[in-house]
Amino acid sequence: MTGFPQLDAFRGGPGLVRLVGHRGARGVMPENTMEGFAFTLLAGVSLLEFDVVLTRDGVPVVTHNHHLDGAATRDAAGNWLMGQGPRVAELTLNELHGYDVGGVDVRSSYGRQFCDQVLLDGVRVPCLGDLLDLGHDPRFADLHFLLELKSDPALRDDARAREAFVAAIVAKVRDRGMAGRTILHSFDWHLLDVCRRAAPEMPTSCLSQMPETVDALCAGGLSGFVSQDCSLPRMVADAGGQLWCPNVEDVTPELVAEARRLDLIVLAWTVNETGDIDRMIEAGVDGIVTDYPGRAQHRLRLRGARW
Amino acid sequence: MTGFPQLDAFRGGPGLVRLVGHRGARGVMPENTMEGFAFTLLAGVSLLEFDVVLTRDGVPVVTHNHHLDGAATRDAAGNWLMGQGPRVAELTLNELHGYDVGGVDVRSSYGRQFCDQVLLDGVRVPCLGDLLDLGHDPRFADLHFLLELKSDPALRDDARAREAFVAAIVAKVRDRGMAGRTILHSFDWHLLDVCRRAAPEMPTSCLSQMPETVDALCAGGLSGFVSQDCSLPRMVADAGGQLWCPNVEDVTPELVAEARRLDLIVLAWTVNETGDIDRMIEAGVDGIVTDYPGRAQHRLRLRGARW
Numbered sequence: 212m213t214g215f216p217q218l219d220a221f222r223g224g225p226g227l228v229r230l231v232g233h234r235g236a237r238g239v240m241p242e243n244t245m246e247g248f249a250f251t252l253l254a255g256v257s258l259l260e261f262d263v264v265l266t267r268d269g270v271p272v273v274t275h276n277h278h279l280d281g282a283a284t285r286d287a288a289g290n291w292l293m294g295q296g297p298r299v300a301e302l303t304l305n306e307l308h309g310y311d312v313g314g315v316d317v318r319s320s321y322g323r324q325f326c327d328q329v330l331l332d333g334v335r336v337p338c339l340g341d342l343l344d345l346g347h348d349p350r351f352a353d354l355h356f357l358l359e360l361k362s363d364p365a366l367r368d369d370a371r372a373r374e375a376f377v378a379a380i381v382a383k384v385r386d387r388g389m390a391g392r393t394i395l396h397s398f399d400w401h402l403l404d405v406c407r408r409a410a411p412e413m414p415t416s417c418l419s420q421m422p423e424t425v426d427a428l429c430a431g432g433l434s435g436f437v438s439q440d441c442s443l444p445r446m447v448a449d450a451g452g453q454l455w456c457p458n459v460e461d462v463t464p465e466l467v468a469e470a471r472r473l474d475l476i477v478l479a480w481t482v483n484e485t486g487d488i489d490r491m492i493e494a495g496v497d498g499i500v501t502d503y504p505g506r507a508q509h510r511l512r513l514r515g516a517r518w
Numbered sequence: 519m520t521g522f523p524q525l526d527a528f529r530g531g532p533g534l535v536r537l538v539g540h541r542g543a544r545g546v547m548p549e550n551t552m553e554g555f556a557f558t559l560l561a562g563v564s565l566l567e568f569d570v571v572l573t574r575d576g577v578p579v580v581t582h583n584h585h586l587d588g589a590a591t592r593d594a595a596g597n598w599l600m601g602q603g604p605r606v607a608e609l610t611l612n613e614l615h616g617y618d619v620g621g622v623d624v625r626s627s628y629g630r631q632f633c634d635q636v637l638l639d640g641v642r643v644p645c646l647g648d649l650l651d652l653g654h655d656p657r658f659a660d661l662h663f664l665l666e667l668k669s670d671p672a673l674r675d676d677a678r679a680r681e682a683f684v685a686a687i688v689a690k691v692r693d694r695g696m697a698g699r700t701i702l703h704s705f706d707w708h709l710l711d712v713c714r715r716a717a718p719e720m721p722t723s724c725l726s727q728m729p730e731t732v733d734a735l736c737a738g739g740l741s742g743f744v745s746q747d748c749s750l751p752r753m754v755a756d757a758g759g760q761l762w763c764p765n766v767e768d769v770t771p772e773l774v775a776e777a778r779r780l781d782l783i784v785l786a787w788t789v790n791e792t793g794d795i796d797r798m799i800e801a802g803v804d805g806i807v808t809d810y811p812g813r814a815q816h817r818l819r820l821r822g823a824r825w
Binding site for chain 2 (some may be wrong): 400
């Protein structure tokens with residue numbers, strides 16, 4: 212738990228709750244875009260959560276799904292794709308950059324959740340390297356990255372492909388000099404094992420959502436992570452993670468207290484509703500991952516807390 | 519109506535409705551701040567509405583009221599002022615910059631309207647010159663200014679003070695080379711007379727809100743503006759304005775059509791609710807002044823309109 216300076220940026224404390232921008236700040240700006248990250252930083256939130264996959268030509272890019280989301284992606288003619296878009300792993304970077312990810316289709320069930328989100332034209336899926344380079348801007352000396360590795364179900368049993376995926380991301384982070392400001396984050400705790408071997412200088416963050424997480428750990432013959440009492444914080448600690456990132460619905464004050472005893476940092480996601488924000492503060496989490504940084508700031512301020 | 523190139527940026531047309539950011543984008547960012555204007559530009563909205571008054575030492579600054587608003591202003595200790603704050607005209611710029619305008623107190627009736635607005639620390643009331651200088655940034659070549667002059671009731675009968683107020687603002691706009699991208703905007707139509715004399719190169723925009731506007735025009739012995747049928751567009755045209763900026767509640771398709779016949783540009787304010795946005799589009803306004811640019815963009819896009 213020591214020797215990871217980047218953890219300090221995510222650790223809460225008395226009167227201190229960290230704010231992490233979810234895919235930038237999805238409530239306000241198109242998710243996982245440079246424009247959205249720029250806004251998040253402008254909002255005084257310097258901890259960025261985002262998702263990484265690889266293009267066919269092996270470039271780590273920042274987008275949430277293995278397939279482009281038809282409700283958030285337009286073609287060259289400016290029309291939303293609708294339904295499931297192409298698989299990123301089957302597109303070159305150049306082909307990927309033919310799509311516009313500058314906003315959601317509010318006629319879709321997904322887009323309807325984000326009717327106030329800004330709608331831009333000509334926005335491209337960012338390269339991971341371009342996002343990391345923001346860390347060199349002297350205005351953003353506090354910028355840290357919560358980098359989610361999207362585990363590809365198609366490659367679940369291909370150990371070499373999984374190692375190559377991790378290696379490409381780790382190489383990019385090191386190349387841009389941001390290893391000391393990056394945490395590797397995944398629902399796939401076994402992939403985080405690969406990360407720990409490939410990049411011992413970067414902490415790992417175990418995402419969880421119940422009951423899927425425990426089911427997945429058990430079903431995959433992965434019961435090595437499942438301890439007798441099945442407490443998620445204990446499982447994260449046993450797995451070798453430094454952060455536990457539970458779904459907001461799974462957080463209780465007791466589990467947070469246990470995580471603290473295990474010296475884990477707890478970041479809850481995705482914490483958007485006022486009641487959830489308040490409940491997470493009361494539960495004592497280190498930080499919250501939110502689409503609405505302004506809303507969370509006001510709830511914290513009302514309690515005299517900083518972020 | 520000719521000879522004012524800056525009008526083109528505000529003129530709508532078939533499938534084109536202009537978006538004007540209200541005090542930046544008050545729904546998202548602290549109003550009338552450089553941070554808020556930066557966000558508005560990031561959101562693809564390059565028409566900025568804002569308010570100007572003078573400090574005691576004669577510096578034009580960007581803030582809405584003659585008095586600092588206690589619900590949106592904190593003292594050096596970080597506490598909101600509550601109630602009415604000091605009069606800007608009685609503060610030097612240096613004294614004014616002792617206050618923090620980085621967000622609202624959501625416990626107040628004013629702040630409660632903007633619970634999602636970002637909350638920042640250490641934000642200062644901008645100088646008009648700094649805002650105008652954004653126009654020199656090559657990224658913001660489309661940036662135009664809808665500059666509201668806040669008429670001071672305490673100086674209503676002091677013609678020299680009113681002329682000095684206008685002169686200070688006009689001098690700043692010219693000094694920064696932005697006269698060709700600025701429109702002078704006020705509820706005080708007589709002050710706009712002063713503007714037209716002082717700055718014939720800048721169009722003027724008559725704000726209205728019924729019934730206060732006609733009452734004020736008549737009560738002040740200002741019935742010269744009030745034509746027989748009392749139609750607001752006709753009054754604006756007679757007064758010499760190029761834009762009519764009605765409160766959203768006062769807009770009808772008939773009045774918009776009349777304004778068009780008079781070659782006036784119509785910008786409605788403050789258009790935040792979805793139903794109002796739709797109604798303004800249907801009424802055929804040239805543009806809408808909004809606190810929520812993202813929301814308005816989606817409503818326009820659903821109708822295939824640009825902005």
